[in-house]
Amino acid sequence: MALPLSYNWRNLFVRRTTTALTILVIAAVVGVLSWMLGFWTALSGSLSFAQDQHKLIVLRQASTSETNSAIPPEESNKLSQLDREVALDPTSGQPLKSPEMIVQVSLPRMSDGGRTRANVAVRGLTDDGFKVHRNVRIIEGRAFQQGQLEVIVGESISRQFIGLKMGDTLDLGYSGNRGYKIVGVFSAGGAPMESEVWGPLTTLMNAYQRNAYSSVVLRLDDKFNAADVIRKVEGPTIQLTAQTEAQYWDAQAKNVRTYLFIVSGLVGVMCVAAAFSIANTMYSSVAARSREFAMLRTIGFSGRAIMVSIMIEAVFLSVIGGLLGCAGAYIYLQIMGRTKDMFGASTFTTMAFEISMTPMIVVYSLGAVTLVGLLGALTPGIRAAKIRVVEALREA
Amino acid sequence: MTITYVLMQNLKRNPLRSTLTAVAFALPMGIFVAAISMVVALIRISESNQQELRLATHHKTTIINMLPEGHRMKIEGLDPDRKRIRAVCGMRWYGGRVPNSQTVIQSLAADADTFPIVYTDAGMTPADTEAWMKDRTACVVGYGIAEQRKWKVGDRITLDSSVPPYLKLDFNVVKIMRTESRANVMYFRRDYLVESLKSAGVEGGLCNIFWIKCADVPSMRSLQDDIDSSFANSPNETKSEDELAFAAGFIQGMGNLPGLMQAMAIVVVVIIAMVAGNTMMMSFRERSKELAVFKAIGFPSRRIFGIVLGESIFLAMFGAMIGIVPTVILLISFPLRQFGFLPIASLEVSPMAVGLSVAIALLVGVAAGLWPAYQALKLNTVSALRRA
Numbered sequence: 001m002a003l004p005l006s007y008n009w010r011n012l013f014v015r016r017t018t019t020a021l022t023i024l025v026i027a028a029v030v031g032v033l034s035w036m037l038g039f040w041t042a043l044s045g046s047l048s049f050a051q052d053q054h055k056l057i058v059l060r061q062a063s064t065s066e067t068n069s070a071i072p073p074e075e076s077n078k079l080s081q082l083d084r085e086v087a088l089d090p091t092s093g094q095p096l097k098s099p100e101m102i103v104q105v106s107l108p109r110m111s112d113g114g115r116t117r118a119n120v121a122v123r124g125l126t127d128d129g130f131k132v133h134r135n136v137r138i139i140e141g142r143a144f145q146q147g148q149l150e151v152i153v154g155e156s157i158s159r160q161f162i163g164l165k166m167g168d169t170l171d172l173g174y175s176g177n178r179g180y181k182i183v184g185v186f187s188a189g190g191a192p193m194e195s196e197v198w199g200p201l202t203t204l205m206n207a208y209q210r211n212a213y214s215s216v217v218l219r220l221d222d223k224f225n226a227a228d229v230i231r232k233v234e235g236p237t238i239q240l241t242a243q244t245e246a247q248y249w250d251a252q253a254k255n256v257r258t259y260l261f262i263v264s265g266l267v268g269v270m271c272v273a274a275a276f277s278i279a280n281t282m283y284s285s286v287a288a289r290s291r292e293f294a295m296l297r298t299i300g301f302s303g304r305a306i307m308v309s310i311m312i313e314a315v316f317l318s319v320i321g322g323l324l325g326c327a328g329a330y331i332y333l334q335i336m337g338r339t340k341d342m343f344g345a346s347t348f349t350t351m352a353f354e355i356s357m358t359p360m361i362v363v364y365s366l367g368a369v370t371l372v373g374l375l376g377a378l379t380p381g382i383r384a385a386k387i388r389v390v391e392a393l394r395e396a
Numbered sequence: 397m398t399i400t401y402v403l404m405q406n407l408k409r410n411p412l413r414s415t416l417t418a419v420a421f422a423l424p425m426g427i428f429v430a431a432i433s434m435v436v437a438l439i440r441i442s443e444s445n446q447q448e449l450r451l452a453t454h455h456k457t458t459i460i461n462m463l464p465e466g467h468r469m470k471i472e473g474l475d476p477d478r479k480r481i482r483a484v485c486g487m488r489w490y491g492g493r494v495p496n497s498q499t500v501i502q503s504l505a506a507d508a509d510t511f512p513i514v515y516t517d518a519g520m521t522p523a524d525t526e527a528w529m530k531d532r533t534a535c536v537v538g539y540g541i542a543e544q545r546k547w548k549v550g551d552r553i554t555l556d557s558s559v560p561p562y563l564k565l566d567f568n569v570v571k572i573m574r575t576e577s578r579a580n581v582m583y584f585r586r587d588y589l590v591e592s593l594k595s596a597g598v599e600g601g602l603c604n605i606f607w608i609k610c611a612d613v614p615s616m617r618s619l620q621d622d623i624d625s626s627f628a629n630s631p632n633e634t635k636s637e638d639e640l641a642f643a644a645g646f647i648q649g650m651g652n653l654p655g656l657m658q659a660m661a662i663v664v665v666v667i668i669a670m671v672a673g674n675t676m677m678m679s680f681r682e683r684s685k686e687l688a689v690f691k692a693i694g695f696p697s698r699r700i701f702g703i704v705l706g707e708s709i710f711l712a713m714f715g716a717m718i719g720i721v722p723t724v725i726l727l728i729s730f731p732l733r734q735f736g737f738l739p740i741a742s743l744e745v746s747p748m749a750v751g752l753s754v755a756i757a758l759l760v761g762v763a764a765g766l767w768p769a770y771q772a773l774k775l776n777t778v779s780a781l782r783r784a
Contacts (some may be wrong), residue, residue, distance in 0.1 A: 015681075021674040025420075028666050061596060062562040067460070068491065069590040070560040104458040109648070116648045119458050175631045176457040208461075212560075251498075266431075266660055269423050270667065276420035277671050280413060283680045343649040346500065346558070348460065350649060 002305050003296070008313040015285065019317065022281040026321025026369060029267070029274045031328040034365040036263045037341065038355040043256055046353065047249055049135060049191035054087070054220040055245040058233055063241075064346035065252060066102040067121075068237065070212040073099070078238045079216055085229050087221045089131055090319070096219040098132040100125045103200060103208045104349055105172055107161040111337045114162050118341055121196045121349035122151070122172060124204035132219045135191060141166050141184030146200045152184035154194035156352040160339045170197065173207035192249050195341070195352040218242075252344035256351065259342065271372050278314055278376030285308065286384045293384050294392035305383035307308035311374055318373030322366045330357045399699070403706050410679070417675040421715025424664040424671075425757060426723040431657040431664070433749040438647075438654050440746070441577045445639040448453065448517055448738075449609040451495065451616050452642040453623050456633040462488070462602035463632050465590075468507070471606060474622050482613035485514040486603035488586060492555030492565075494545070500558050501541055503582040504604075505589040514609040518573045518583070527570040532588045535567040540579035542572045543731075561598050565589070574743065665756060668715075672764035676708045680768035687772050687778035701773045709758065710763025716757030724750060 017180045058079065063069035076099055086095040123129075129148060130136060144150035151170060158164040169179040177356040180199060186196045205211070216244030220229060226244045233242040243251070286293070293306050333355060341352040407414045453471065468484045469578035475481040485507045492503035508529060518536060520528065528534045537547055547553060551569045556562060567584055586603075588756040593600035608623075610616040620636045627634045647654060680687075687700055727745045 015678075017677050018674055020668045021677070025667050025670045025674075028663050028670075032660070032663055060560070060562070062493070062556060062558065063560075064493070064500060064558050068559045104460050106458045116645050118645070118649055119460070172457075174457065174461055175633060177631075255650065259653065259656075262653075263656065266427050269427055270664070273420045273423035273667060273671070276416050276423070277667075277674070280416040280420060280671075280675065280678075283412060284417065284682075288682075340651070340653045341649075 002130045003301060003309040005268065005312065008309060008316055011285070011289075011313060012316060015288075018281055018284065022277060022317055023321040023324065025277045026274055026318055026373075027324035027328060029270045029372075030322045030325025030365050030369050031332070032263075033267050033368060034326050034329040035332070035355065035359055036260065037361045037364055038333075038357060039263070039353065040260055041358065042340075042353040043253060043260065043360060044354050046190050046192055046351070047246075047253060047294075049189040050171060050193070050249040052134070053244055053246065054222060054227055055132065055134075056218040056220055056226060056229060056233075056242050057245060057248050058216040058218060058240050058242045059083065059214075061239060061241045065103070065248075065348075066100070066214045067347045067349060069214050071099075071214070071216060072212045075240065076213055076216050076238070079218070079233075082232065082288065084228065085218075085224045085232070086219055087200050087219045089128070092199065094128075096132050098125055098129040098217045099213040100129065100206070100215050100217055101205055101208075101212075102214040102349070103172075103204065103210070103348075105170070105176075105197070107157075107163065109339075110160055110162050111339050118161070119343075119348055120157055120161060122204065123193075123196050123198050124201040125198060126201050129198075129201075129217070132217045133188070133193065133337055134219075135188050135189045136193065138184050139187045141182075141248070143186075144183055144199055147199060147203060149178060149180045149203060150183045151180045151197050151199035152186050153182055153197050154352075154356060155185055155187045156194040157196070157350075158185050159340075159354070160341060160352045164197075172197075172204070174209050178203075178207045186347060192252070192344075192351050195350060212359065252347055252351070254345040256342050256353075271368070274369075275372045275376040278317060278373055279380060281317070281347065282310060282314055282377045282380035283300040283383070285313070286294075286380045289384075290387055290392045291395060293387045294389045297387065297389045298393070299374040303387075306387075307381040307385035309375045310384050314377030315370050315382075318369045319366055322369040323362075325369075326357065326362045327383070328364055333357060399703055399706055402703055403710055406679070406683070406703075406707055407711065413675060413678070417564045417671060417711055418715040418718060419759075420671045421668050421712065422719030423719075424667045425716045425719030425753065428661055428664045428668075428756065429720045429723050429745070429749060429753040430727065431661040432752050433745045434657045435654055435661070436746055436752070437576065437744050442640050442643060444575070444577050445515060448515075448639065449610045449612065449616055450514065450624075450639045451610055451619055451636050452639060453606040453608060453634050454604060456624075456635045459604055462604055463606070463634065465601040465603050465711040467603070467627070467632070467634070468606060470626065471608060471623055474619070474626060480611050480619055482609040482611060483510040483513040484609075485510040485607045487583075487605050487607065488589060488602060488708065489559060489604045490555075490565075490584070490589065491556045491558035492582065492654065495554060495556055495564075501545075501582055502580055503555065503566070503584070505585045506584040508585040508587055510609075511583060514607050515578070515583070517575045518571070518578055519575055520571065522573045528585070531568050532579060532585055532591075533566055533568045534571055535582055535584035536571040537569055537582045538573045538579040541582055542569075542729075548572070554672075559609040561596055563589075563592055563594070563596060565592060605663035623764055632744065665760065668712075668757070669760045669763060672708060672712050672715075672760055672765075675711065676704070676764045676768045679707070680704060680771060684772075684775060684780050688777045691775065691777045697773050700775070701769045704772045705762065705765040708768070709761035712757050712761025712764065713754075716754060720750060720753050720757075 059069040083095050103122045104119045106117045107120050153164045168182045172180050230242045338355045341350040468486050488505045490503045492501045512525045590600035623636045
């Protein structure tokens, strides 16, 4: 027979200070844990929308990203050797190839009121770009028109940088003296491209005095395997290099991942400390209640029931602490801002993330902390179960 | 019977609790010392950079856009008497990539004549400067990179560039820079790069950034405005900022790790305070009768206060030691410099960081023991003895 839950619940109030202090330890750990899970979710969510296996980013050999790649138009013509592998535009019948150019503009961050700035990528593309980048949709306003001084901005950065609202004018160009009007906001389902500003290829190349593309993005025919095409691109006749969208962004997210690995390591250590703290509390609770347990055994509760009861009590502690921690993290995000942006590993332009406290994160955090609670309560529980009834009853 | 004896007996009486507390204290303390080390290291680097009185002037739109090298003379022309400007050093990003790998070394081409003046923190001796001026392929390398790549003075190295036109260049290592602030960067002569670029048919006379060594802080502030206004409304407008502001942008770009570490340090202090406080409360609760006996047999209250407080401090210091010592040993034996990624690379344990950690542990020990010790002081002997 199991002990009633109300027994555990009421026990938490017997040693109020100890309970409160333990809960606060757990809350502090879970606060950091849930923030970290939020960031991981934001990162993996963003990358999961950049997994198009049939989108190939062609770069100059020796470059590490679109930022430092330069493909002169005559070089890009060599890609016509791939016309069999590249998908055709159903309307025009032309192969879907999008020559693109990446330049940068330094913009003030909203999160610190413009005190610091970050490099934001500006991508110039032709109308074919929208056919190659299939996941991009205009969610506000309209697309830019070729030949005009117009741009559209990604949903994520429009929320994180100052001066990227619809109707604003963005100064672009090598000298920053060409005013581009923001005519639309686009979504890429959360993919890293939402951290970019898009505009017409020709006017941007002109404004930045460029005569080479940065990359050519291809949409492959479904029949072909990306790895085979990449080999052909790197072969002797083309001598460029290519990556699938997933490979490209995965490599660029290396910085963010390193950052998160560090945080995860620290949170892991904190969780172990929390488990020790719970163990400490439960041991003391078990020691103080040895007569109580002996009595429970005498009236017929099994050792196992007592052990389960101790574990349940620890889970109570953990869950209350966990909820407090999640609430704390939520409040922190509300006050300090949910935005975070980090440079790509070699793009030298920023990737913007938005950390939110989703129900899933609360569930994961509570799950993790319940596990920590159970681990911490395991040995005290065993001790409680093994209590020597007669001796414990005889104790003063 | 000394206080120490009583203290040790008390800790030994419940070894399980002492161990659990010590471990629960030690783990966060390990994090604290690492976190605070990074914060301290970065503060130290930024302080030493500030003393260098350098101003960074780069293109207004973004640092990737380059300025003509002629800007150097124009900047120098703002101060013909050389009252405010010591020297101007133009730099261009080279982004040297280790051949056959994706590892990019932070490498910049710098004006040969002014580099040793602008970068006094590179620690160039007259002999180093001579070697640097004599060999066009000379380069100076921070010790972080040198350790990681196993380069030493006299080595000839080859790097590919990761930026167009991807020039492959050979260098001669003439100096390993030993200062923390220059640990992860490499400089070589810009005249060498310009010539190589020209022979590759590319315009070479461009700089990403001009570093201006100023005479003093007021000069730096006035130059900052003078430079930007003198290039205003030209095709190559500039933005000037001091080294601290310049670095802040990069640190933000790397996820603001120092900010994260500060936050972690605060969370950790909260955790250890709770852990220590919890143990002391528990141990006081169980022993109130014993303390009453001490009082009854004539121990002065002050001494009882000392026993409880001493136990708390001892436990905190012990926990701190077993947390700090292994972390410090680990960080010294495996320097994170090798990961290159900037704010992490500067994580180095300093005596100051260790001192700060010990001080925090001490403070927590005192704070956690204060309330139980006060209660012990006020303990009513008769009623405590009557209890139970």
